[in-house]
Amino acid sequence: MRPIMRCMQAGKAVGAEHTPSEGEEGPLASAERPILVWFKQDLRLDDHPGLAQALTAEAPLAPxxxxxxxxxxxxxxxxxxxxxxxxxxxxxxxxxRARGSDLLLRMGPATVEVPAAAEMLGAGSVLVEEEVEHRWLAAVAGVTAALPSGCSVMQWKASLFPHEPDSAASHGWNWRRFQQERGAPLPPLPPPAAGLPGLPAEVASAAMQAANAWPASACAPEALAAQLAAGGEPAAQRALGAYLRCCLQPNPAVFAAQLALGTLSRRRLYAAAQQALASAALPFGLGGEAALPARAAAAAAEAGDFHWHLARFDRGRDTRCGCAPRHWRWRGVLTDYIIAEPAACGTRGAQRAAERTGAPAVLLVHGFGAFGEQYRGQVQAMASEGLHVYAPTFPGYGRAEKPALAYSQELWRDFLRDFVIEVVRRPVVAVGNSIGGYISASLAGDYPALVKGLVLVNSAGRLDPGYAAPENPDADPVSAAGPPRLVVDLLSRALFLYLERSIASTLVKIYPAVPANADAWLAEEIRRAACDPGALGVFRSVFYLPKPRPLNYLVAERYGGPALVLQGARDPLNDAVQRARDIAAACSNVRVQLLDGGHCPHDEVPEAFNAALLAFVEEQLPARSAELAAAA
Incomplete structure (x- = not known):
């Protein structure tokens, strides 16, 4: 079965996705000009549908x-x-090289170097893996637009299952439905045999010279650290075999880096796991503990395939924030985020942005069980005021992947840190609700240079005015021992089942002022996430979270910058008014503003919340010029 391809000419699609039938020529079959195979995050020859398709064409091949x-x-x-x-x-x-070919190496912006290589080779097409991450989507689009005339981009993908759900129904599409509709798994393709088409003789020399800027040490494995990741595809295959044979800890997350780089495919991971299960002596098909690593590996491959398709559909999904989500892979975990720029908000947004040059971005951090899109009332409203707004979803929540990780406050803090550094790329005003407030405070306390203002919205976190910091405050906290694993599993399953069935009624209780805002969409999104593979594991991790550092220590001593408590005074989860007063008493840099709302005032009373948030952000802006001050 040939892989699905998509052809795009100079930045615009000229053909729909199509799987050639048996005996039908694919789009590359009649190509005579060289085919440029652009390896990005598919750094392998095993199970490479794009390369397999290229080999069906009678044309020179240029990796x-x-x-x-x-x-x-x-x-x-x-x-x-x-x-x-x-x-x-x-x-x-x-x-x-072992197969008679070679890898052309170039350094620089892909949008410049890939089209230049295509022009130098006289390539008729560029073959590339389909992406869902925003940075790669933008890069492929830029390359497509810059290709020389007559050169097109062909995209391929390596789905684990053949089922292609209707993207229009992706809102209600969940893991359980995917399991019912996905069909039988597709087997991985073998690597090509020796004798790949070489580079065109007339351009081979020039192509090799173009790689001179690449450091020689980059392609000398002996000069690299002796870690698993440094071994590429062969090491990934060897490590997979060792994991399935003798690993006692069923944690396929160890392969996250290899899956992200593409030295190992999901289809190979799944097939190897199934083979290990089939070849083992498994009484009643169970196999005891010896089968756990293989079962965990197969489940990880299935979950990865599901979330890849979910992200693919989400690229065009209309969100309640008024803009499509983007996707970002963090430590191998696929997550999503919402971004709103002032320029996309018309004349008003652009004008406000000019007035607020140098303003920090607004980072909106959700709480336990929620997701970035819950800030539906803030994203466009803040962007129209000239601010750059970001609302990420934590790994383990919403539509993000939920792999078997050691979830903790520190992991989510590190996620926020890397998100600010890699995606936002400017200081932020961090706005966090519930446990998101505590994670935001951790970000501010541990990385104060990244945070210009902190807003705690009905924040979690214990208060301890008499807390004495350890000698090494940056040391990793010790995880809580927690109850026995069997007890935790039983409790988690019981609570998880109860909460899943009572999502709507629970939401109404924590939206006491405007219960209508706890609408069917919000309940359905939370329920959809609860169906995801790994969701129970995230819930179970709560029992083993490390003992948190006091909120007042993070906010007042570690951070010490401007901070605002925006407290829904009718929060049914605690005495919200007294809680706000206690935070202010323990943190000299905090001021409090009460709102007539419950636990999630940003979503329940967005107008009042936005007015208070905007006023606080205004206070953190750099001094305006005399001209603007006079005009005001």
Missing amino acids: LFCFDAALYSHLLHAPHGLEGLLGAVAALRTAL
């Missing part, structure tokens, strides 16, 4: 890797991330 620092900069924040990339590129180049 290419472009090191675009902007696209791979996130690897600097991941343990051994850069080593992993360089090792994967080195292994890919070695594998191609």
Whole structure:
């Protein structure tokens, strides 16, 4: 079965997705000009549908890797991330050379270097994996627009299951429905045999010279750290085999980096797991503890495929925030976020932005069980006031992936830190609701240079005015011992089932002032997320969260900057008024403003909330010029 392709000419689609039938020529079959295979996050030869499709065409093949620092900069924040990339590129180049081909290497912006390589080679098409992450979508679109005349982009994907749900129904599409409709898994493709088409003789020399800027050490595996990630595709395959044979801890998250780089495909992970299960002596099909790693690996592959499709549909989904979501992969976990720019809000937004030059961005942080889109009343409203607004969804929540991670306050804080550094790229006013308030305070306390203002919205976090910081305040806190695993599992399942069935009634209780805003859409989105694979594990992690540092220590001592408590005074979860007073008493840098709302006043009474938030942001703006001050 041939992979699905999509052809785009100079930035615009010229054909719909199409799977050629048996005996029918695909779009590359009659190509005579070279085919440029652009390797990005698919750094392997095994199970590579794009390469397999290219080999059906009678045309020279030109594999290419472009090191675009902007696209791979996130690897600097991941343990051994850069080593992993360089090792994967080195292994890919070695594998191609063993088959009579080679890997062209270029450094610089992909939107410049890939079209330049296509023009140098006289390529008729550029073959590239379909993406869902925003940075890669923008890069592929930029490359497509800059290609020389007569050169088109062909996109491929390697789905684990053949089912293609209707994107129009993606709002209600969930994991349980996916399991019912997905069909049988597709097997991985074998790597190509020896004897790949070489580069065109007349351009091979020039193509190799174009790689001179690439550091030689980048393709010398012996110069790289001896980590798993640095070994590329061969090391990923060996590690997968070892994991399935003898790993006692069923945690396939160890392969997150390999799946993100593409040195290992989801289809190969799934097939290897199924083979391990089939070949083992499994009484009654269970296999006991020995089968757990394989079952966990298969489940991870299934979940990854599901979330990839969900993200693919979400690219065009109309959100309640008035703008389509974007997607970002953090430490191998696919997450989503909402962004609103002043320029997209018409003349008013642009004018306000000019008046507020240098203003920090607004980072909206959701609470437990919620997601970024719950800030539906703030995103466009703040952007129309000239502010850049971001509302991310934490790993483990909403439409983000929910892998088996050690979820904790520190993990979510690190997520926010990297999001601000890699996506926002400017200081922020952090606005956090419930546990999101505590995570925002952790971000401000541990990385104060990133936060110009802090807004706590019915925030979680204990208060301890007499707290004495440890000698090393940056040391990782010790996780709570928690109840026995069996007890936690039973409690989690019981509570999870209860909450799933009572989402609507629970929401109404925490929206006491305007219960109508706890609408069917919000309840359905929370219910949809509760169906996701891994959702129960996130809920279970609450029992093992490390003991948190006091909120007042983070806000007053570690951060010390301007802070506002926007408190829904009718929050049924605690004595909200007294809680706000206690925070102010424990934090000299905090002032309090009460709102007539419950636990989520940003969504319940957005107009009052926005007015208070905007006034606070105004206070953090740099001094305006004398001209603007006079005009005011």
